[in-house]
Amino acid sequence: MIIVNSGNELRKGQQIQVYRNIRKGIFSIKDVKTRRVIAYGTDIKLSNIKMQVQKLGRERVRREKWKNIHAFVTGTYEGVDQIDINEGWDLIYYNPYTTETFIKKATGEAIFSAEKAYLSEGKCFVQNE
Template structure:
């Protein structure tokens, strides 16, 4: 089933946290202030992005060998939902707690802390730094 952000109460510029939901196979969207899930989507675009990984959450994954939600892409909701990953210099971000301590560039494996824009789609995160 295709999920859509149109049914969510998102406003332009609203700060949100995006995490991949392993069981639903889509992205969960959380209000950054309350950290409560406000919806799910297959695709979303955010601006002024920060890539966040909780060190204690990652350590728990490594200790228990069981995944938990501890990594987020944080940013401001953008109504620019028609932007494509083929537009401009877009790169893929990657995070796997068993292999990397933080989000990294998929090709260079260099850590990523922030970006101007991120497109979350098809279970992957793409980013662009202007």
């Protein structure tokens, strides 16, 4: 499900930046060009992914023990279809208190990019082809 803010547009092929909105319990979607939140969603497909963690934001969270927006998944919007994430998909996570980057949960290795990503229920899964 995607809820597009009034006066905005979200279309396939658009470059977006996604982060988990803790207050709303869903993902916030920013347009890369305008840097504004254009939509909110629960199931999002992306391609050509880059994972970004802003170092100063991470340090501020650790220092103040108060969350701020400083970690994103950026990529090309591919739609909202649900995906079966059984085989070939890796769960990734980021925790500012214990990690400096996004991490593959199964292996513990850092990840900075992927071919495809599926964000659902507050989690991010990636697939490299």
